[in-house]
Amino acid sequence: MKRLNNRGFAITAVLYGLLILFLLLFLGMIRILNTERKRMEKISDEIDKSIVNMEKIDINSDNVISEGGIYVTPYRGKYVFNITGDGTKEYYMYLPIYSIVSIKDKQIKVTRGVKTDTGITETDYTSKVLNGMGINNSDITSITITGVYTSVRKNDTP
Helix, strand or coil: CHHHHHHHHHHHHHHHHHHHHHHHHHHHHHHHHHHHHHHHHHHHHHHHHHHHCCEEEECCCCCEEEECCEEECCCCEEEEEEECCCCCCCEEEEECCCCEEEEECCEEEEEEEEEECCEEEEEEEEEECCCCCCCCHHHCCEEEEEEEEECCCCCCCC
């Protein structure tokens, strides 16, 4: 009978040891996930604060850019625009200050601009915009910029 009790004691010790090891691993995983959640909440709060501080500035609806025309962005922010013939659907693009928006070969192009003493001059950097946004670039004849979400107030000069 003594042998049976010794075997039971050994098996119980192994099982309790495995249970304690499992609990330690499980609690460690929960701690790691909790730390990750807190970090993501902090990042989310920072993003919310930056978005909440942004206000929409309405831009004159006469800002229609057609083939050969340009628009120079007066603010850094998320610009709202409509494509002519695409109904009331709004599109968004984040642009730095002094970006030059134009339509060339039925494609929307953005060129980075630099402010100089004589005005805004283009740099060599050119980017085709709207690729992969579900817009057929060959159909674009003109766009209308209607507003911009920015943290700059209306009365501030860029």
